[in-house]
Amino acid sequence: MDLHSHEFQSRARTALHDTSLQQALDQARDGFVAKRAAQVAELSEFEALREAAAQLKDHILEHLDDYLERYETAVNAAGGHVHWARDDAEARRIILDICARVDARTVTKGKSMVSEEIGLNEALIEAGLKVVETDLGEYIIQLAGEAPSHIIAPAVHKTREQVADLFEAAHGGPRRTEISDLVDAARQALRGRYFEADVGITGGNFLIAETGSSLIVTNEGNGDLTQTLARVHIVTAGIERVVPTLHDATLFLRLLARSATGQETETYTTVSTGPRRLDDLDGPEEYHVVLVDNGRSRMLAGPFRAMLRCIRCGACMNHCPVYGAIGGHAYGWVYPGPMGSVLTPLIKGLDLAYDLPNACTLNGRCASVCPVKIPLPDLLRQLRHAQFTQAITPRRQRGALAAWRVVATRPWLYHALERVVARILARLGARTGRLRRVPGAHGWTLGRDLPTPAARTFLECWHHEREKS
Amino acid sequence: MRAARDEILATIRQSLGRGPLEPDATAVLAARMAAPPQHPRPAFEEDLTTRTIRKLESRSATVARVADWTDVPRAAEQFRTENGIEPRVVIGAGLAALAWPSHWSWHSGPAAPDAVLSVTPAFAAIAETGTLMLVASPDSPTTHNFVPEHQIVVLKVEQIVRHFEDAWWCRQQTGAGLPRVVNLVSGPSRTADIEQTIQLGAHGPRRLHVILVG
Amino acid sequence: MTDSSRGRPRVGLFVTCLMNLFRPNIGFATAKLLEEAGCRLVVPQGQTCCGQPGYNAGDEDSARALAQQVILAFEEFDYLVGPSGSCLASIRHDYPLLFAAAPAWRARAEALAAKSWELTSFLVDVLGISQTGARFDGVVTYHDSCSGLRGLGIKGQPRQLLAGIEGLTLREMAETEVCCGFGGTFCVKYPEISLKLVDDKIQNVLATGADTLLGGDLGCLMQVAGRLRRRDLPMRVYHVAEVLAGLATGPSIGEGPLASG
Known part of the structure; x- marks a missing residue:
């Protein structure tokens, strides 16, 4: 998927003026937040689970090489194949090679953010394959020719009216706007595709080192149809998805659905181990796992390791006021919201995604709901630090910071300047009592008045008063 | 291929500031793998069966209770007629010996698009969340769990366990290792992808009916 | 704890930049509340800003310089108190992190963090005022x-x-x-x-x-x-x-x- 993060500002502006997007966002935000809160309130162990999950993730990351090797051994033992991809291009090539070898024509896909990350659909289509997204949300945005705007609810930005338009164009027939009719239409349209698919590609929420299994979590059952009915099942997953045992996966599962959709559990949790066995009546003939690095192994070093704890629940974006205001597309790549604002610059470059770590108020709500306790605001601030030290931060801003430092480290100068500013602003505002335009403060006065200060600063008054007494 | 693997592992180790783990360190991990630590589990007082039924029903599954194994076909037929479901059925081979209604057209092979209803044996149920554990085998093909529009799962009361960990433990006790697929099913298929409105029957079964024996 | 904390604690008032310029009344209100609660209040002249504009923009060097200035201006007091959760959160949490590589300053930052309070929590949690x-x-x-x-x-x-x-x-x-x-x-x-x-x-x-x-x-x-x-x-x-x-x-x-x- 192409990177558009450098267009953040213009995309955000467009989003703010898109009324149907705003309508969809309002609805989504309230639903996700309330449902999660209700689940958390029902589970007294929730905080203990978060703490244990964060610790377990750190343990895994500390021994990632070992667990990956164990996982690979177990997959092989179950008759599957593990492929290692250093970057997106290598991952695409591996999958294209498999598709070519089995003479594939149709590929069905369960929702996989890693496949978006590696730009898989474009590559498959370019190679002449028919690609069918089967998750309802993914199917909708595939028809719309768009990218997902949310990691668990890809079409959250679409209203039912917009879906009705897309389905009418794709399926023909009368335009229907009832949600039940729309879901039915997608069901009918996709049913046949599952059976004709040569290759089914899914993500992997967790990879179990002990058993060599991949685990997916869905509500629709599309992932299961995708991986059961195709001749070949390919799992794409980031290398950080490995967990030691099924018991350990259970810990994360207790947090995932509650944090993501505000469900106690998703409808389907599926553990798959290898290809069809000798006596099995169904299932794929081949089972492949593509382990994608794409910058993750480097992320392990230094302060951003904590980002690899992420279990992709989307709670951070559901609770992010900025995401709630502009939606996912403004972020310009696969991962939006707080987690995306950390991942995108790390994977795609601090300069190309300059705005993402900066377009955050550091309000901390994301970290307070993260099921694996990723200190997201702190990581965003550290990215700003990296941008600053690498001189990616715009020169004007660096100049302003340098000037601020010169003044702020000299109290006499700082106080004198504040006195001057107070007098100027007081005079400017004296006539009307409100400051609607202030030279140099356009960013503020664009939509807000500036309070007219008294002509004297607090320090001035205080010391004047205390000296008198 | 090998090069990519080795390079990724090398970068991981470099980032972690060490070489490959020493044998004693890998032994510690192996021991952990054999006996993973206990993680927090939701505590509850409620009776396992009551909770399982309550949780399943809260997610729009239906539950019928029968006294005996031989009552299953009658309960299944009742569910079918009440919901106007065509008698084109797939039945897991594990249940094939029961006396199914003679007007059913059924088989125990994998489910094709013409199968409307499936009857599936459960391996276990987890009371914690009211979740059914279905395992793939010749007696219970995975397509039965997803292709038909309606699914009946047959569960015995004594198969209900408290937590997920208990279900995995039960599976381990069979000594058969993990089957190709383990499906943990907590209700009928659903989606909320359009305006967060929950809609049943997205791709998998629209109805999930549990016949609880015992 | 010093003797004075049992009697009348010496409190250094942290004057936030915005308050100093735009709303002196908050400073006077804070002073009144603290003095009525029995504190001996001092407004150190050597303070300007907590350093957050630098810290949050990634300019840690400048933030450190400002943090040192605040530490120097306030470490002599029993408490640092200010009418802002934002500045106080920075003093409490960010300062020790800023000096991760400088143990001597880190200790001073931690000592200051431990006695720095946002106004309402100081009144309620420390002074027990209701x-x-x-x-x-x-x-x-x-x-x-x-x-x-x-x-x-x-x-x-x-x-x-x-x-x-x-x-x-x-x-x-x-x-x-x-x-x-x-x-x-x-x-x-x-x-x-x-x-x-x-x-x-x-x-x-x-x-x-x-x-x-x-x-x-x-x-x-x-x-x-x-x-x-x-x-x-x-x-x-x-x-x-x-x-x-x-x-x-x-x-x-x-x-x-x-x-x-």
């Missing part, structure tokens, strides 16, 4: 500023103190814990997003039917008040300290200059 004896006639709603709320756990303290104000009714707004869109320099770097957030906040404020908005951070209050004025919406906005001290009598924030001193 009443300030002031009066305010109005129906108020309270915005929880993010740094104070999540950084310092400030939620009950201002409400507890407000409950003791005669004539005041508190009516909670929806999403009181959601950011107002200020975010320091965020509000001028991304003004359109910031305005969307503050408009959402204002909608929740207005829905309560309250006539007054209170909060514990002037940045957030200027953001909301500035937007209210621009939209010509009538609503008084005060810092919680002004109400607690009985000094919320003149024009509210954004309603014109207060005669000060």
